[in-house]
Amino acid sequence: MTTQENDTPVDDGANTETETAETAAPEGANDEVAQLAEQVAALQQDLLYARAETQNVTRRKDKEIADAHAYASTKFARDILSVADNLGRALAALSDEQRADEGIKPLVTGLEATERELMAVFERHGITRIAAIGLPLDPNQHQAMLEIPSDKEAGTIVQEMQAGYMMKDRLLRPAMVGVAKKAE
Numbered sequence: 001m002t003t004q005e006n007d008t009p010v011d012d013g014a015n016t017e018t019e020t021a022e023t024a025a026p027e028g029a030n031d032e033v034a035q036l037a038e039q040v041a042a043l044q045q046d047l048l049y050a051r052a053e054t055q056n057v058t059r060r061k062d063k064e065i066a067d068a069h070a071y072a073s074t075k076f077a078r079d080i081l082s083v084a085d086n087l088g089r090a091l092a093a094l095s096d097e098q099r100a101d102e103g104i105k106p107l108v109t110g111l112e113a114t115e116r117e118l119m120a121v122f123e124r125h126g127i128t129r130i131a132a133i134g135l136p137l138d139p140n141q142h143q144a145m146l147e148i149p150s151d152k153e154a155g156t157i158v159q160e161m162q163a164g165y166m167m168k169d170r171l172l173r174p175a176m177v178g179v180a181k182k183a184e
Contacts, residue, residue, distance in 0.1 A: 130164035
């Protein structure tokens with residue numbers, strides 16, 4: 001707008017474009033603000049997902065570290081089970097007469113003490129023997145090797161050929177067992 005000599009405004013059309021641009025700008029600005037708000041919301045959502053994923057990775061890492069500490073000796077424990085089996089077999093092979101023989105009595109006493117100590121070490125490290133005889137077959141802990149005709153209920157363990165062991169809550173070795181079947 002321009003002014004005449006008497007200071008009255010005269011509309012020469014020059015300010016019309018400016019006024020139109022100013023009134024149109026807020027609508028364009030609103031669209032831009034809305035777009036920016038959507039982008040901010042999307043970025044916030046992405047940030048939340050990233051935080052959640054980071055927490056999940058941290059939890060998994062902590063669990064894997066705890067498992068590694070708890071079960072680090074699993075391979076060694078599996079290997080030492082055969083030593084326990086052989087020691088048990090040696091003691092089971094001795095007759096009452098041999099146990100009473102004064103010549104080998106110290107040897108028998110030493111073998112029994114060694115077996116007790118081995119079982120104490122197993123217990124300290126969370127290694128426990130799996131119960132078998134008289135229980136129903138549990139495929140998570142027992143491996144059926146044969147069926148034996150019996151008057152017991154079918155599926156009941158009646159013979160243990162090799163002891164099974166657990167390390168805390170994990171199976172080290174299943175018990176190898178004979179399972180009852182109905183006599184014919």
